[in-house]
Amino acid sequence: MPGKIWFVGAGPGDPDLLTVKGRKLLEAAGAVLFAGSLVDQAATLFSPPGCEIRDSKDMTLEEMSAWLIERAARHATVVRLQTGDPGLYGALIEMTRPLTAAGIEWAVVPGVSSAMAAMAAAGETLTLPEVTQTVILTRVAGRTPMPPGEELEALAAHKTTLCIYLSITLLHKVQDALRAAGWAEDAPILVVQKASWPGEEKIVRGTLADIKRRCQDAKIASQAMIVASPTLGAADWPELIRSKLYDPTFTHRFRKATETQND
Structure with missing residues (x-):
C-alpha cells in the first residue's frame, strides 16, 4: 500500500509557529517537499536523518505531483510543507486531484496564515465590537485575474478589515481601489513583511496617502501583508466599546451579570 501524503501548513515563517501535529509529521517523514521560496528552510530541520528533502521552488505542478506520488510508494509518511495554510493561495486542490486519481491517501494540517501573524506582530486586532466583525482575505488582480464581483474596490466598499495578500508590488492598485471605495486619505494602513521571520520582519504603518512611499523607504517589495x-x-483610542462576553453587565450561560448598566 502507498504511504500517506500530508499537506502541512508551515505558518508564516517562524519554525516555532508550526503546529505540534505538523512538527510530529515532519519528525516521522520519509520525504519532505517544501516551498523553499517562501518557507524558511529551518522548518525542515525537524525531519529525521535520511529523510528525502526537496525544495519545490523550481518545480512545476506536474513535477511536484510526480515527486509526491513516487515518494508515497517508498515511505509511509510524506509531507508537502507549504507556507501559511495550505488552503489559502496554496494550489491545494490542483495538487490533490492527481493523488486522488492515483489512489493515494492525503490529508491537510492547517497552518497560521500571514494575516494573523502580521496583526500579531503589530499588536493589532482584526475585529472590534461595533467597529467591524468581518475580515476579508483577498488580493488584487495581477497575472491571476479576480472573479467577477471580487474586485478590491467592491470588497473595500464594506469598510471592514481587508487582509490583502500577494499585492505589495501592486500597492498603487490597492490605493486606487480603496480611494474608489470611499476610504479617506488618512485611513490607517499596515504593511508587514516576513511576519514572524526571526531577524527579517519589517512593520510599516502609514495612511492611504503615504503607505506606498513608506514601503519604498523601507525597501519592501515582496513577501508582505x-x-x-x-x-x-485602536490601542491608542481614548475609548472602546466593550465586548459583551466580558462585560459585567452581560449574562451568559457561564456567568450571571454582577452589575447593572447605569442609565
Missing part, C-alpha cells in the same frame, strides 16, 4: 482596517490603532 497589506492590512486596511478601521481597527488599526
Whole structure:
C-alpha cells in the first residue's frame, strides 16, 4: 500500500509557529517537499536523518505531483510543507486531484496564515465590537485575474478589515481601489513583511496617502501583508466599546451579570 501524503501548513515563517501535529509529521517523514521560496528552510530541520528533502521552488505542478506520488510508494509518511495554510493561495486542490486519481491517501494540517501573524506582530486586532466583525482575505488582480464581483474596490466598499495578500508590488492598485471605495486619505494602513521571520520582519504603518512611499523607504517589495482596517490603532483610542462576553453587565450561560448598566 502507498504511504500517506500530508499537506502541512508551515505558518508564516517562524519554525516555532508550526503546529505540534505538523512538527510530529515532519519528525516521522520519509520525504519532505517544501516551498523553499517562501518557507524558511529551518522548518525542515525537524525531519529525521535520511529523510528525502526537496525544495519545490523550481518545480512545476506536474513535477511536484510526480515527486509526491513516487515518494508515497517508498515511505509511509510524506509531507508537502507549504507556507501559511495550505488552503489559502496554496494550489491545494490542483495538487490533490492527481493523488486522488492515483489512489493515494492525503490529508491537510492547517497552518497560521500571514494575516494573523502580521496583526500579531503589530499588536493589532482584526475585529472590534461595533467597529467591524468581518475580515476579508483577498488580493488584487495581477497575472491571476479576480472573479467577477471580487474586485478590491467592491470588497473595500464594506469598510471592514481587508487582509490583502500577494499585492505589495501592486500597492498603487490597492490605493486606487480603496480611494474608489470611499476610504479617506488618512485611513490607517499596515504593511508587514516576513511576519514572524526571526531577524527579517519589517512593520510599516502609514495612511492611504503615504503607505506606498513608506514601503519604498523601507525597501519592501515582496513577501508582505497589506492590512486596511478601521481597527488599526485602536490601542491608542481614548475609548472602546466593550465586548459583551466580558462585560459585567452581560449574562451568559457561564456567568450571571454582577452589575447593572447605569442609565
